[in-house]
Amino acid sequence: MKIVGLSGSNVGSKTRTAMDYTVKSIKENHSEVEVTLIDLADYDLQFSDGRNYLEYKGDTGYVVQTIMEADAIIIGTPIFQASIPATLKNIFDLLPVNAFRDKVVSMYATAGSQKHYLIIEQQLKPIVSYMKAQIVQSYVFIEEKDFQRKEIINEDVFFRIDRLVEDTVVLTETYKKIREAKEAAYDF
Structure with a gap:
């Protein structure tokens, strides 16, 4: 199983701090899972211009291909001006409309x-x-109060992230079994 942790902003540190803990939780509790961290601050991404996602090269091509190859995606996003960041919205615009078909997203x-x-x-x-x-x-x-000096200080946040990881892995495994059973029902 491949999970992508997508830190959906190119500024700030709180979402990345939470995503670092998320990746750590996956590695410690689900060693069978291949996890990739994509922090949008680390990449030079092009704006979507309507091309097929396979036509993008460089950082943009790597990011969209990695997302498309994943079985599950955990999206972490800050909230700016009561909305998601433009960098995250651009990722959605770069991908095809059915990009998350047969994928679990948390x-x-x-x-x-x-x-x-x-x-x-x-x-x-x-x-x-x-x-x-x-x-x-x-x-x-x-919330802001759950962080201090670029660290999570609320133990409940760790528990909730661990639970989110567990739910993501279990749901991904469950949907995979359902699809396999459905495909096995065909006689060809």
Whole structure:
């Protein structure tokens, strides 16, 4: 199983801090999983111009190919101005409309205000649903007060991220078994 941890911003540190813990949790609790961290701050990405994702080269080609090859994606995003960052939206625009078909997508958000918890429900879930994802329904919302000096200080956040990882792995395995059983039912 391949999981991509997608840190969806090119600025700030909180989402990357949470994504680093997410990757650590996967490695420690699910050693059979191949995990790749993609922090959008580390790549020089082109803006989507409508081309097929296979036509992009360099960093952009690597990022979209890695996402397309994954079985599951864990998206971490900060909330800026009551919305997801443009860098994350650009990733969705680079991918085909059915990019998440047969993939599990889970997510968390880091935000400075409690009022932003609905951004995942009202913006992110509709986008990944439109792209045909199987969505892990629960998500993690991490507030400014849960961080201090670029570290998570709230133990409950660790627990919730561990649970999100577990739910992502279990749902990915479950959908894989369902697809295999359905394919085995065909007699050719």
